[in-house]
Amino acid sequence: MLLNASHDVKRTGAGFPQAPVIARAKTVIIFLKREVSVVPPTAAPVGCPPTARTGTEDERTVGAEPGKGAETSNGSGRTEAPAPVETQHEKTPAPGGKQNPLRLRNAAFTRVWAGSIFSSVSSRTLGVAYPLLALALTGSPALAGWASFTLTLPILLFYVPAGVLVDRVDPRSLMLFTETFRGLAVTSLLLAFVLGVPSMPHVLAAAFLEGTLWVFYTLAETALLPSLVLEEQVTRAMARSETGAHIAVLAGRPLGGLLFGIAHAVPFALDAVLFLTSTLCLLGQTSEGETPGGRRHRQAHAFRQIASGVRELAGRALLAEMVDGVRELARHRFLRRAMALTTVTNLMVNTLIMIFIAGSANLSPLEVGLVLAAGGVGGVLGSSFAPSVKPRRAMLFTQMWIWVFALSLAALGEHPLFFGLATLMTGYTGARNNVAIRSFEIHAVDRSKLARVTSVHRLAVYGAVCLAAPLGGVLVSAFGTHEAAMKLFKAMFAIAIAVTATRFLRCIAVTATRLPP
Incomplete structure (x- = not known):
């Protein structure tokens, strides 16, 4: 020089x-x-x-x-x-x-994380408000059930296709798109309240749009958050994200019922403000290395990029990329086993919750609320300690037996306290394992396929959640609350014994092959 x-x-x-x-x-x-x-x-x-x-x-x-x-x-x-x-x-x-680029990264992550909490609280609030509004408009529990079903139907229809789209577009642009139209959906209901009374088709259409956009938002968030932190901070970032999700559950559900009791339009007004706040968090996010001009360009062309990505996924390309996501997940043994376990455990715990609700006619609303909130409290505690958990097969094995013990508490004790302890334990263990599984996906899966792999996993898990409500109702109708909980425990215990025996036999076979002749 x-x-x-x-x-x-x-x-x-x-x-x-x-x-x-x-x-x-x-x-x-x-x-x-x-x-x-x-x-x-x-x-x-x-x-x-x-x-x-x-x-x-x-x-x-x-x-x-x-x-x-x-x-x-x-x-x-x-x-x-x-x-x-x-x-x-x-x-x-x-x-x-x-x-200090690290400070820029942390600031960007904090904005997106805060916006995600606002969005999640809105989603949980609407999960209560839409069925209550349908019930208030028609007086029909069946139509209230249809409103709840309309919210969850997009999970089964769009999760895997959404994963393909998220892998092809800028996730921040997609999050801006979804938050904008989720806000417009609830605003349309507010206008309907001002002009008169919302119609039932309007409520169902808004609920379906909310469910669809929520699917795209959550997958885009999964793709975006890891890019906002350093590699060694990924697990801690996933733990914060998991904690935020459980906080939203604790706040959103009771808030939806409370605000609806004040006035039918109040929860929708709050959600419009929360969606706007979430959008502003995304608009204010400047990544490391991004100029203000580059940020404005990204915001201006967000919708155009998404439309271009949708056009590229027409026909056979969409199906091929969906299959590619399934193959990528199947390539990782840990993810295969994690998906199988989380599907079974989510089915069990959500069926248990439905059994408790169906048999809670003699309980006060406070007792019911405390039992249901216990799972969220356990989730917050579990995700707070999650950064110390590493994704290992033993972790999945341990979770399975903790689930068996938790279900045994609900089956052997008829007092609501036992149901509360069961949901607390499952929430704690489930949150820790969720963080470990998400961290493994980020570190082990090709980033260009991350959203597709996540979508396949979540489709299985949320599919089990959708099945849990009718299954719990059938069990209570056929056997009563106590016997239904006992049968659920027996089923989980049988699955755990089968998995343990299979693992034991596999260990014996591996040991035998290593012995000298």
Whole structure:
């Protein structure tokens, strides 16, 4: 660098070169300035690789295309394109702080995470408000059930196709799209209240649209969140996301019923505000390396990009990519077993909840609410301690037997306290394992197929949840509350024994093959 600089010849105003001695003196001064302004590699923030400071981070850089360098912040709130190393060292940090891409990442994650909580609270509130509105309009429990079914039907119809689309478009753009139209759906109901009374077809259409957009939003969030943190922060980020989901469950469901009791339009007004807040969180998110102009361009072209992605998925391409997602999941033994276990355990615990609700006629609303809230409390506690859990097969085996013990409490004790303990235990264990499974998906699955793999897994799990409600009702109708809980425990115990025996026999077979002849 010094040798090349010493051969530079600058001309005076008369057009003649300066003396060599003066040129060399200037070169020495420039070199000394550079040495003073250089930030040593050891001065990088903890967890922030040097590449994040020089703007040459790879595909994991948020806002940068694979293979291209990201733009960096100069500490004054503006962003600059990556410069050559010679000029990069000459830059002096602006007053008020040094360059810190890690802080930009954390700020972006916090905005998206906060927006996700607002969105989840809205979703849980609407899950209560739509059936209650249908019941208030018609007086028919059957139509209230149809409103609830309309909310969950898109899970069965669109989860896997949504995963294919999310893998092909910018997830932030898709989240902006979904939040905008979810807000418009509840706003349309508010206008209907102002003009008169909403019709039942309007309620069902809004509920179906809410369920459909929720599917796309959750998958886009799954694809976006890992890109906002460093690799070593993924598990902690997934734990925060899981905690937010359980907080939304605890807050949203009782809030929906409480606000609907005040006035039928109140929960929808709140949800319109929450969706707007969630959208503003996404609009305010600036990724590391993204200029304000780039952010405006992304927001302006969000809908156009989604439309282009939908057109590309017409016909056989959609089916082929859906099958590709199934194959990618099947390639990982841990994910195969995790999907099988979570499907069974979700079926069991949600059937148990339905059994409790069906047999709760003699209980006070407070007792019912506390039992149902216990699962959410367990989820918050479990996800809070989840960063220490590593995805291993033994983890799945342990969860299965904890489920057996939890169901035994509900089966052997008729008091609501035993049901509450069962849901608390299953919520705690389930949240810890959810974080471990999501972290494994992010680390082991090809990022270009992550949404498809997640969609296949969630389709199986939520399909079991949809089956749990009618199954619980049938069991209570046929055997009563206590006997239905006992049969559920026996079924779970039989499954656990079968899995344990299979694992034991497999271990014996493997040991036998390793013994010398």
